[in-house]
Amino acid sequence: xxxxxxxxxxxxxxxxxxxxxxxxxxxxxxxxxxxxxxxxxxxxxxxxxxxxxxxxxxxxxxxxxxxxxxxxxxxxxxxxxxxxxxxxxxxxxxxxxxxxxxxxxxxxxxxxxxxxxxxxxxxxxxxxxxxxxxxxxxxxxxxxxxxxxxxxxxxxxxxxxxxxxxxxxxxxxxxxxxxxxxxxxxxxxxxxxxxxxxxxxxxxxxxxxxxxxxxxxxxxxxxxxxxxxxxxxxxxxxxxxxxxxxxxxxxx
Amino acid sequence: xxxxxxxxxxxxxxxxxxxxxxxxxxxxxxxxxxxxxxxxxxxxxxxxxxxxxxxxxxxxxxxxxxxxxxxxxxxxxxxxxxxxxxxxxxxxxxxxxxxxxxxxxxxxxxxxxxxxxxxxxxxxxxxxxxxxxxxxxxxxxxxxxxxxxxxxxxxxxxxxxxxxxxxxxxxxxxxxxxxxxxxxxxxxxxxxxxxxxx
Numbered sequence: 001x002x003x004x005x006x007x008x009x010x011x012x013x014x015x016x017x018x019x020x021x022x023x024x025x026x027x028x029x030x031x032x033x034x035x036x037x038x039x040x041x042x043x044x045x046x047x048x049x050x051x052x053x054x055x056x057x058x059x060x061x062x063x064x065x066x067x068x069x070x071x072x073x074x075x076x077x078x079x080x081x082x083x084x085x086x087x088x089x090x091x092x093x094x095x096x097x098x099x100x101x102x103x104x105x106x107x108x109x110x111x112x113x114x115x116x117x118x119x120x121x122x123x124x125x126x127x128x129x130x131x132x133x134x135x136x137x138x139x140x141x142x143x144x145x146x147x148x149x150x151x152x153x154x155x156x157x158x159x160x161x162x163x164x165x166x167x168x169x170x171x172x173x174x175x176x177x178x179x180x181x182x183x184x185x186x187x188x189x190x191x192x193x194x195x196x197x198x199x200x201x202x203x204x205x206x207x208x209x210x211x212x213x214x215x216x217x218x219x220x221x222x223x224x225x226x227x228x229x230x231x232x233x234x235x236x237x238x239x240x241x242x243x244x245x246x247x248x249x250x251x252x
Numbered sequence: 253x254x255x256x257x258x259x260x261x262x263x264x265x266x267x268x269x270x271x272x273x274x275x276x277x278x279x280x281x282x283x284x285x286x287x288x289x290x291x292x293x294x295x296x297x298x299x300x301x302x303x304x305x306x307x308x309x310x311x312x313x314x315x316x317x318x319x320x321x322x323x324x325x326x327x328x329x330x331x332x333x334x335x336x337x338x339x340x341x342x343x344x345x346x347x348x349x350x351x352x353x354x355x356x357x358x359x360x361x362x363x364x365x366x367x368x369x370x371x372x373x374x375x376x377x378x379x380x381x382x383x384x385x386x387x388x389x390x391x392x393x394x395x396x397x398x399x400x401x402x403x404x405x406x407x408x409x410x411x412x413x414x415x416x417x418x419x420x421x422x423x424x425x426x427x428x429x430x431x432x433x434x435x436x437x438x439x440x441x442x443x444x445x446x447x448x449x450x
């Protein structure tokens with residue numbers, strides 16, 4: 001029986017058995033871990049607050065046959081403003097689902113952990129949720145081993161400028177090579193490049209212009225679906241919030 | 253040794269119930285088999301009748317045997333206030349307090365995007381219809397204080413606040429009779445935020 005004390009972000013939490021909860025955690029050194037928190041649904045449980053998705057805690061875990069058991073948790077970051085905001089929380093949920101689906105059990109993933117923690121911090125700081133969403137999508141793809149080429153045409157290697165198209169699994173195609181693909185405007189192309197290239201603390205300072213938001217609405221999803229082998233279930237809800245007029249959805 | 257078919261089938265059905273695993277199903281099945289046939293028949297009849305006679309109230313969506321339900325029909329209730337809950341069990345919990353005199357609306361769930369449960373899966377359209385009929389001054393959002401419950405409350409607030417309805421959220425904090433020392437940090441923070449003058 002292995003005992004583990006680790007920093008972790010809660011990706012997912014659901015009811016388990018009569019009064020327990022099953023949590024999916026992402027840790028810096030031990031990757032994704034599933035653990036049972038016994039009696040955590042009882043009002044007197046001290047674990048409840050630390051099991052909320054999109055929170056960071058130091059967990060003490062004991063390994064079992066299939067699952068770990070949570071024996072203690074000390075809250076580190078609650079991200080209160082994030083939890084009180086509709087669209088930022090939907091973005092966080094979507095990115096956490098992608099991480100949950102893409103990581104194997106106990107595969108160390110310090111980059112994914114760092115990216116998620118950084119994005120949650122920025123979402124909590126009320127940075128533009130849609131810019132952070134696109135950054136999360138582009139960077140998660142890269143961490144899965146599928147970095148997109150957003151500067152040069154993936155077919156002819158010529159420079160890609162406004163009017164370029166987007167080939168889901170690879171990156172951009174210049175205006176000559178894109179064929180029937182919908183063209184991306186200069187703002188959309190710049191937003192994609194910022195999503196991939198800006199240092200993490202700089203992300204989401206500038207909101208994506210409305211037209212570029214519409215253009216980017218559907219380009220990254222298919223690339224992720226292809227890599228994950230399925231569509232994240234939380235995308236439908238996120239797209240509903242991002243629909244017409246959704247730019248005002250940050251605070252209800 | 254293989255179980256006789258009727259007993260195996262009974263255990264299989266019992267094990268489908270929430271919170272009942274194979275071991276508990278076995279215990280319940282053997283308990284039933286020890287009872288006299290009349291008490292087992294009463295239990296079976298109660299289950300079948302409860303299912304047959306129960307439907308959703310066309311107004312509040314709570315489970316009822318009469319439509320509209322007793323609470324929605326009661327002239328003594330304040331129809332200008334609607335308390336929104338996730339589950340019919342929550343209506344019973346609030347009713348046990350004896351303090352609330354308004355009406356209810358049961359959503360039958362909460363927004364849970366990772367489980368594929370969006371607003372369209374809940375009884376939100378029916379709540380909108382009630383508000384359109386007018387006369388409602390306050391919506392009290394009493395969804396669970398977890399991520400799904402909070403998302404649902406935020407969604408409803410965004411939907412109905414612009415319509416001029418007062419939208420409030422039930423308070424959260426320390427349980428009565430609880431011990432401060434045993435409260436987790438999130439609960440303590442919420443309790444501090446919701447402090448009141450005495």
